[in-house]
Amino acid sequence: MLLGPPGAGKGTQAQVIAGRLGVPAISTGDIFRANVSGQTELGKQAKSYMDAGDLVPDEITVAMVKDRLAETDAKGGFLLDGFPRTIAQGEQLRGSLQELGHHLDCVLELVVDEDELVRRLSGRRMLVDGEWVQRDDDKPETVRHRLEVYREQTAPLSGFYASEGLLAQIDAIGSIEEVTARAMAALERPGQSDDS
Numbered sequence: 001m002l003l004g005p006p007g008a009g010k011g012t013q014a015q016v017i018a019g020r021l022g023v024p025a026i027s028t029g030d031i032f033r034a035n036v037s038g039q040t041e042l043g044k045q046a047k048s049y050m051d052a053g054d055l056v057p058d059e060i061t062v063a064m065v066k067d068r069l070a071e072t073d074a075k076g077g078f079l080l081d082g083f084p085r086t087i088a089q090g091e092q093l094r095g096s097l098q099e100l101g102h103h104l105d106c107v108l109e110l111v112v113d114e115d116e117l118v119r120r121l122s123g124r125r126m127l128v129d130g131e132w133v134q135r136d137d138d139k140p141e142t143v144r145h146r147l148e149v150y151r152e153q154t155a156p157l158s159g160f161y162a163s164e165g166l167l168a169q170i171d172a173i174g175s176i177e178e179v180t181a182r183a184m185a186a187l188e189r190p191g192q193s194d195d196s
Protein backbone atom coordinates (compact mmCIF):
# COMPACT_ATOMS: atom_id res chain seq x y z
CA MET A 1 0.00 0.00 0.00
CA LEU A 2 1.20 3.52 -0.75
CA LEU A 3 0.71 6.22 1.87
CA GLY A 4 1.60 9.86 1.40
CA PRO A 5 0.18 13.37 1.06
CA PRO A 6 -1.39 14.73 -2.12
CA GLY A 7 1.40 15.56 -4.55
CA ALA A 8 3.87 13.02 -3.14
CA GLY A 9 3.78 11.08 -6.41
CA LYS A 10 1.67 8.12 -5.26
CA GLY A 11 -0.20 7.80 -8.57
CA THR A 12 2.96 7.83 -10.68
CA GLN A 13 4.84 5.43 -8.41
CA ALA A 14 1.79 3.15 -8.09
CA GLN A 15 1.74 2.63 -11.86
CA VAL A 16 5.46 1.89 -12.08
CA ILE A 17 5.71 -0.30 -8.97
CA ALA A 18 2.54 -2.28 -9.77
CA GLY A 19 3.94 -2.87 -13.27
CA ARG A 20 7.19 -4.21 -11.79
CA LEU A 21 5.32 -6.44 -9.34
CA GLY A 22 2.82 -7.61 -11.97
CA VAL A 23 -0.23 -6.65 -9.89
CA PRO A 24 -3.00 -4.11 -10.51
CA ALA A 25 -2.69 -0.61 -8.99
CA ILE A 26 -5.96 0.19 -7.27
CA SER A 27 -6.41 3.94 -6.87
CA THR A 28 -9.54 5.15 -5.10
CA GLY A 29 -9.00 8.66 -6.53
CA ASP A 30 -8.93 7.23 -10.09
CA ILE A 31 -12.05 5.12 -9.46
CA PHE A 32 -13.89 8.17 -8.09
CA ARG A 33 -12.75 10.37 -11.02
CA ALA A 34 -13.90 7.74 -13.57
CA ASN A 35 -17.29 7.64 -11.85
CA VAL A 36 -17.56 11.44 -11.83
CA SER A 37 -16.77 11.57 -15.59
CA GLY A 38 -19.21 8.74 -16.28
CA GLN A 39 -21.85 10.54 -14.17
CA THR A 40 -22.67 7.36 -12.27
CA GLU A 41 -24.60 7.36 -8.98
CA LEU A 42 -21.30 6.83 -7.11
CA GLY A 43 -19.75 9.73 -9.03
CA LYS A 44 -22.65 12.00 -8.10
CA GLN A 45 -22.27 11.06 -4.42
CA ALA A 46 -18.49 11.64 -4.45
CA LYS A 47 -18.23 14.83 -6.53
CA SER A 48 -19.08 17.52 -3.98
CA TYR A 49 -16.60 16.09 -1.45
CA MET A 50 -13.85 15.84 -4.04
CA ASP A 51 -14.42 19.37 -5.33
CA ALA A 52 -14.15 20.69 -1.78
CA GLY A 53 -10.95 18.71 -1.16
CA ASP A 54 -12.67 16.66 1.55
CA LEU A 55 -12.65 12.91 1.93
CA VAL A 56 -15.59 10.98 0.51
CA PRO A 57 -17.40 9.40 3.50
CA ASP A 58 -15.96 6.10 4.70
CA GLU A 59 -19.12 4.06 4.08
CA ILE A 60 -19.11 4.93 0.35
CA THR A 61 -15.35 4.44 -0.04
CA VAL A 62 -15.05 1.22 1.95
CA ALA A 63 -17.86 -0.54 0.05
CA MET A 64 -16.32 0.51 -3.27
CA VAL A 65 -12.87 -0.83 -2.33
CA LYS A 66 -14.32 -4.08 -0.99
CA ASP A 67 -15.98 -4.73 -4.37
CA ARG A 68 -12.82 -3.81 -6.25
CA LEU A 69 -10.62 -6.13 -4.17
CA ALA A 70 -12.98 -9.03 -4.86
CA GLU A 71 -12.43 -8.73 -8.64
CA THR A 72 -10.49 -11.50 -10.37
CA ASP A 73 -7.41 -9.47 -11.27
CA ALA A 74 -6.79 -8.75 -7.56
CA LYS A 75 -6.66 -12.43 -6.56
CA GLY A 76 -2.87 -12.64 -6.92
CA GLY A 77 -2.19 -9.38 -5.07
CA PHE A 78 -2.55 -5.64 -5.64
CA LEU A 79 -1.08 -2.26 -4.82
CA LEU A 80 -3.38 0.19 -3.02
CA ASP A 81 -2.96 3.88 -3.86
CA GLY A 82 -4.93 6.43 -1.83
CA PHE A 83 -6.70 3.93 0.43
CA PRO A 84 -6.96 3.77 3.39
CA ARG A 85 -7.04 7.48 4.25
CA THR A 86 -8.51 7.29 7.76
CA ILE A 87 -7.88 4.96 10.71
CA ALA A 88 -11.49 3.72 10.32
CA GLN A 89 -10.76 2.78 6.68
CA GLY A 90 -7.58 1.02 7.85
CA GLU A 91 -9.59 -1.04 10.30
CA GLN A 92 -12.22 -1.87 7.66
CA LEU A 93 -9.47 -2.85 5.24
CA ARG A 94 -8.06 -5.28 7.79
CA GLY A 95 -11.47 -7.00 7.96
CA SER A 96 -11.94 -7.08 4.16
CA LEU A 97 -8.47 -8.56 3.67
CA GLN A 98 -9.13 -11.22 6.28
CA GLU A 99 -12.38 -12.20 4.53
CA LEU A 100 -10.57 -12.43 1.20
CA GLY A 101 -7.65 -14.40 2.68
CA HIS A 102 -5.14 -11.62 1.97
CA HIS A 103 -2.85 -9.54 4.18
CA LEU A 104 -0.78 -6.37 3.79
CA ASP A 105 2.90 -7.03 3.07
CA CYS A 106 4.15 -3.47 3.31
CA VAL A 107 2.97 0.12 3.73
CA LEU A 108 5.27 2.42 1.84
CA GLU A 109 5.11 6.07 2.95
CA LEU A 110 6.31 8.66 0.44
CA VAL A 111 7.79 11.55 2.42
CA VAL A 112 7.86 15.06 0.88
CA ASP A 113 7.92 18.40 2.73
CA GLU A 114 4.87 20.65 2.47
CA ASP A 115 6.47 23.52 0.46
CA GLU A 116 7.43 21.05 -2.25
CA LEU A 117 3.90 19.55 -2.25
CA VAL A 118 2.26 22.95 -2.76
CA ARG A 119 4.71 23.72 -5.58
CA ARG A 120 4.05 20.36 -7.29
CA LEU A 121 0.25 20.44 -6.94
CA SER A 122 -0.22 23.98 -8.20
CA GLY A 123 1.89 23.19 -11.27
CA ARG A 124 0.29 19.80 -11.97
CA ARG A 125 -1.71 19.31 -15.18
CA MET A 126 -3.46 16.21 -16.54
CA LEU A 127 -3.90 15.27 -20.20
CA VAL A 128 -7.64 14.97 -20.91
CA ASP A 129 -8.84 14.47 -24.52
CA GLY A 130 -5.54 15.86 -25.85
CA GLU A 131 -5.57 18.95 -23.62
CA TRP A 132 -3.59 19.75 -20.47
CA VAL A 133 -6.02 20.70 -17.73
CA GLN A 134 -5.73 21.45 -14.02
CA ARG A 135 -7.71 19.20 -11.70
CA ASP A 136 -10.39 21.26 -9.91
CA ASP A 137 -9.02 20.07 -6.59
CA ASP A 138 -5.48 21.26 -7.48
CA LYS A 139 -6.55 24.94 -7.24
CA PRO A 140 -4.48 26.70 -4.52
CA GLU A 141 -7.24 27.10 -1.90
CA THR A 142 -8.34 23.45 -2.27
CA VAL A 143 -4.73 22.24 -2.15
CA ARG A 144 -4.24 23.86 1.25
CA HIS A 145 -7.39 22.21 2.54
CA ARG A 146 -6.39 18.78 1.16
CA LEU A 147 -3.04 19.05 2.95
CA GLU A 148 -4.86 19.90 6.21
CA VAL A 149 -7.19 16.92 5.72
CA TYR A 150 -4.12 14.74 5.15
CA ARG A 151 -2.42 15.96 8.33
CA GLU A 152 -5.51 15.47 10.47
CA GLN A 153 -7.13 12.34 9.06
CA THR A 154 -4.57 10.36 7.07
CA ALA A 155 -1.14 11.00 8.64
CA PRO A 156 -2.09 9.04 11.81
CA LEU A 157 -2.07 5.89 9.63
CA SER A 158 1.72 6.15 9.58
CA GLY A 159 1.88 5.34 13.33
CA PHE A 160 -0.92 2.78 12.97
CA TYR A 161 1.10 0.74 10.47
CA ALA A 162 4.47 1.41 12.15
CA SER A 163 3.10 -0.26 15.29
CA GLU A 164 2.29 -3.31 13.16
CA GLY A 165 5.85 -3.39 11.80
CA LEU A 166 4.60 -2.82 8.25
CA LEU A 167 5.77 0.76 7.60
CA ALA A 168 8.67 1.71 5.36
CA GLN A 169 9.28 5.45 4.81
CA ILE A 170 11.16 6.73 1.79
CA ASP A 171 12.30 10.17 0.67
CA ALA A 172 10.08 10.89 -2.35
CA ILE A 173 12.04 13.88 -3.68
CA GLY A 174 14.05 13.06 -6.77
CA SER A 175 13.46 11.69 -10.25
CA ILE A 176 10.73 9.10 -10.82
CA GLU A 177 13.45 6.45 -11.32
CA GLU A 178 15.27 7.40 -8.11
CA VAL A 179 12.10 7.22 -6.05
CA THR A 180 11.10 3.89 -7.65
CA ALA A 181 14.53 2.46 -6.81
CA ARG A 182 14.11 3.53 -3.15
CA ALA A 183 10.58 2.09 -3.14
CA MET A 184 11.65 -1.28 -4.55
CA ALA A 185 14.49 -1.49 -2.00
CA ALA A 186 12.12 -0.56 0.85
CA LEU A 187 9.60 -3.22 -0.21
CA GLU A 188 12.29 -5.77 0.61
CA ARG A 189 12.54 -4.52 4.18
CA PRO A 190 9.18 -3.38 5.55
CA GLY A 191 9.34 -2.01 9.08
CA GLN A 192 12.56 -0.05 8.48
CA SER A 193 13.00 3.56 7.40
CA ASP A 194 15.16 4.97 4.68
CA ASP A 195 17.87 7.16 6.22
CA SER A 196 19.13 8.68 2.98
Ligand code: AMP
Pocket residue numbers: 006028029030032049050051053054055056057061081082083084085089137146
Ligand atom coordinates in the same frame (compact mmCIF):
# COMPACT_ATOMS: atom_id res chain seq x y z
P1 AMP B 1 -6.44 11.35 -5.03
O1 AMP B 1 -6.43 11.23 -6.50
O2 AMP B 1 -5.96 10.10 -4.33
O3 AMP B 1 -5.74 12.59 -4.53
O4 AMP B 1 -7.97 11.50 -4.59
C1 AMP B 1 -8.77 12.57 -5.03
C2 AMP B 1 -9.97 12.75 -4.12
O5 AMP B 1 -10.76 11.55 -4.12
C3 AMP B 1 -9.63 13.00 -2.65
O6 AMP B 1 -9.33 14.34 -2.37
C4 AMP B 1 -10.93 12.54 -1.99
O7 AMP B 1 -11.97 13.50 -2.15
C5 AMP B 1 -11.31 11.33 -2.83
N1 AMP B 1 -10.69 10.09 -2.27
C6 AMP B 1 -9.73 9.32 -2.84
N2 AMP B 1 -9.42 8.28 -2.05
C7 AMP B 1 -10.20 8.40 -0.94
C8 AMP B 1 -10.34 7.65 0.26
N3 AMP B 1 -9.61 6.56 0.49
N4 AMP B 1 -11.25 8.09 1.17
C9 AMP B 1 -12.01 9.17 0.96
N5 AMP B 1 -11.91 9.94 -0.14
C10 AMP B 1 -11.02 9.57 -1.09
